Amino acid sequence: MESILQVKNLTHTYGIGTPFQRSAVEDVSFDVQPGEFLGIIGHTGSGKSTLIQHLNGLLRPTAGQVLLDGRDIWEAPKKIRDIRFQVGLVFQYPEYQLFEETVYKDIAFGPMNQGRTGDELDHAIREAARLAGVRDEHLEKSPFELSGGQKRRVALAGVLAMEPKVLVLDEPTAGLDPAGRENLMANIRDYHRNKGATVILVSHSMDEIARNADRILVLKSAHVLMSGPPAEVFARSEELLSAGLDVPQVTRVAMALRARGVNVDSAVYTAEALERELLALKRGGAPC
Amino acid sequence: MLKDITLGQYFPGNTPAHKLDPRTKILLVMLYIIALFCAGSFVAYGLMALTLAVCVRISRVGLRALVRGLKPVLFIIIFTGVLNLFFTPGARDLWAWGPFHITDTGLRNAAFMVLRIMLLIMGTFLMTYTTSPIALTDGLERLLNGLKRFHVPVHELAMMMSIALRFIPTLIEETDKIMSAQKARGADFESGNLLQKARAMIPILVPLFISAFRRADELATAMECRCYHGGEGRTKLHVLKYERRDYLALTFGAVILALVIALRAFGL
Ligand SMILES: Nc1ncnc2c1ncn2[C@@H]1O[C@H](COP(=O)(O)OP(=O)(O)O)[C@@H](O)[C@H]1O
Ligand SMILES: [Mg+2]
Numbered sequence A: 001m002e003s004i005l006q007v008k009n010l011t012h013t014y015g016i017g018t019p020f021q022r023s024a025v026e027d028v029s030f031d032v033q034p035g036e037f038l039g040i041i042g043h044t045g046s047g048k049s050t051l052i053q054h055l056n057g058l059l060r061p062t063a064g065q066v067l068l069d070g071r072d073i074w075e076a077p078k079k080i081r082d083i084r085f086q087v088g089l090v091f092q093y094p095e096y097q098l099f100e101e102t103v104y105k106d107i108a109f110g111p112m113n114q115g116r117t118g119d120e121l122d123h124a125i126r127e128a129a130r131l132a133g134v135r136d137e138h139l140e141k142s143p144f145e146l147s148g149g150q151k152r153r154v155a156l157a158g159v160l161a162m163e164p165k166v167l168v169l170d171e172p173t174a175g176l177d178p179a180g181r182e183n184l185m186a187n188i189r190d191y192h193r194n195k196g197a198t199v200i201l202v203s204h205s206m207d208e209i210a211r212n213a214d215r216i217l218v219l220k221s222a223h224v225l226m227s228g229p230p231a232e233v234f235a236r237s238e239e240l241l242s243a244g245l246d247v248p249q250v251t252r253v254a255m256a257l258r259a260r261g262v263n264v265d266s267a268v269y270t271a272e273a274l275e276r277e278l279l280a281l282k283r284g285g286a287p288c
Numbered sequence B: 001m002l003k004d005i006t007l008g009q010y011f012p013g014n015t016p017a018h019k020l021d022p023r024t025k026i027l028l029v030m031l032y033i034i035a036l037f038c039a040g041s042f043v044a045y046g047l048m049a050l051t052l053a054v055c056v057r058i059s060r061v062g063l064r065a066l067v068r069g070l071k072p073v074l075f076i077i078i079f080t081g082v083l084n085l086f087f088t089p090g091a092r093d094l095w096a097w098g099p100f101h102i103t104d105t106g107l108r109n110a111a112f113m114v115l116r117i118m119l120l121i122m123g124t125f126l127m128t129y130t131t132s133p134i135a136l137t138d139g140l141e142r143l144l145n146g147l148k149r150f151h152v153p154v155h156e157l158a159m160m161m162s163i164a165l166r167f168i169p170t171l172i173e174e175t176d177k178i179m180s181a182q183k184a185r186g187a188d189f190e191s192g193n194l195l196q197k198a199r200a201m202i203p204i205l206v207p208l209f210i211s212a213f214r215r216a217d218e219l220a221t222a223m224e225c226r227c228y229h230g231g232e233g234r235t236k237l238h239v240l241k242y243e244r245r246d247y248l249a250l251t252f253g254a255v256i257l258a259l260v261i262a263l264r265a266f267g268l
Helices: A048-052 A077-086 A103-113 A118-131 A150-158 A178-195 A205-210 A230-236 A239-243 A247-257 A271-283 B021-038 B044-057 B063-068 B069-086 B104-130 B132-141 B144-149 B154-184 B194-200 B202-225 B244-265
Strands: A005-014 A022-032 A038-043 A063-070 A089-092 A166-170 A198-203 A215-219 A222-227 B093-095 B100-103
Touching: A005 A048, A022 A048, A022 A063, A022 A222, A038 A048, A048 A166, A048 A198, A048 A230, A077 A103, A089 A150, A089 B154, A103 A118, A103 A150, A103 A247, A118 A150, A118 A178, A150 A166, A150 A178, A178 A198, A178 A205, A198 A205, A205 A230, A205 A247, A215 A230, A222 B104, A230 A239, A247 A271, B021 B044, B021 B104, B021 B132, B021 B244, B044 B104, B044 B244, B063 B104, B069 B100, B069 B104, B100 B104, B104 B132, B132 B144, B132 B154, B144 B154, B154 B202, B194 B202
Parallel strands: A038 A198, A038 A215, A089 A166, A166 A198
Antiparallel strands: A005 A022, A005 A063, A215 A222, B093 B100
16 A cells, blocks of 8 residues: 655754754654554653654654655645645644634634635534534633643644544643543544544553554654564563563563463553453463 | 744853853953943954953854854844944045945944944853853842842842743743644744734734743742742852952953053054
8 A cells, every 4th residue: 555654764953053952853764554543652852742743844854754645745845734734733732722712713723724614614623523522512612711631622623623634643641631531542543443544643651552553653762663563562572661661551461471481472462362362371271 | 943042042061151150250241341332443343352252262152153143133233234334424435326425434333333233242142151041140139239228129120030031941932832733733924914924923822821821820829839938038059159260250351341441542
């Protein structure tokens, strides 16, 4: 399948020519397939936010390229706004970007910049609100009256309303309580499944990534440490741990079991898979 | 883009220029400015430029960073230069066209004015580059301490100044972030007429003001939680103390000023 998004040898250096010069992203390459759910994980400061701001042309690479549908997004710098409509980026703590009098108007900001009007605009707003889990009765409220989690949904709706081909989310659940996290992730998951949309999720929670991503990109101090399907990445759990990164809780249990001589695959990362492994072992009559 | 504003930025370092007492540096900058206004010849300006060059060298601040500081005032520099160049009456016309004259005095004045502004700004920036904002306000507070007798709220002013300085980078960063977030939704800050451009600022200003008020509120609460009640009876964690290098630097500054005044007296 033709990749929808390609990043080639991307490097970004901040503060060139000052004493603060440093590369936040160095020689990073990866592809994203249409309909894929890509998870990007790494420590704070590993360059995740810097990397994804290149995907919609908010930052210009110091070196390297970003291709959308096979074409360099900086081919025509004047048309970079079109790229931003196609690659929707939800920033970290997006609730601080709300500014309109009503939630409805705030969600309308993106699609109106696209030049949409009338019924089409109204439809896009209501559909985005539904997908992001913004309740109808909130649409006419001021965004500043809502709770933190609700504000975040409004911000997500504001990006979804542009109907981007690729949705990029920067730590969407940071600072939410566990229930809020799970709810928001469920909305994102549904959006991915039902719309067949391409989603890139940045997170520092291994569990969140393990549960949702088809493929994982692990960043460590500006470089790609590993990339591949979850099973492949978590098969190298020891390496992740020694790099100071987390592994999903289930993988940790499996590793502990293995350390005690139980013959389970330590690359499992979901509770169901571990259950299956253990049941198979029990039926096989292995000591458990 | 906004990151290019280097006003009041501090480049940490461990050079003698960084280690000087902030009061010394403030006094030196004042001496330097006085000397700049006394200078009236190319020899004197040469001396001033050399002095700055030596200080820059000692501080290890890149010349590029220093020159970048001139960017925001480039317009003023050019404007002053042009005004002096064309409109100074003088003995001898080198070139004339209608109301525009370039005279020998004009040429001299223009060169001096441009040099003066550039040296003044670079000299002041060298101080802010090598002194943390906290140290700077601390030094200023100590220098102005005598005014307390005349009921000038020196401590409160210094506190307000250090809070303002502390939040400039934060606000710039925040503005950058909000601008990026709105650009990601297709906001366009570049095209359109003046009215459209002003309207385009609303999505930035509203969140920025809300966050500034939120921060102010949080800071006030945090200060109250730690029983802040103004300068009365408050002691310092870092007590400023003049060292040998401070006396040396001040002597050096006084000598330069004396030299410039002497040059002027001898008509050089
Ligand atoms: N606007 C900026 N200017 C200078 N340095 C920055 C800027 N944004 C991020 N950095 C630096 O780049 C590195 C990567 O940051 P970031 O991309 O935000 O990482 P992450 O999102 O993984 O926490 C950090 O060391 C950070 O200090
Ligand atoms: Mg980040």
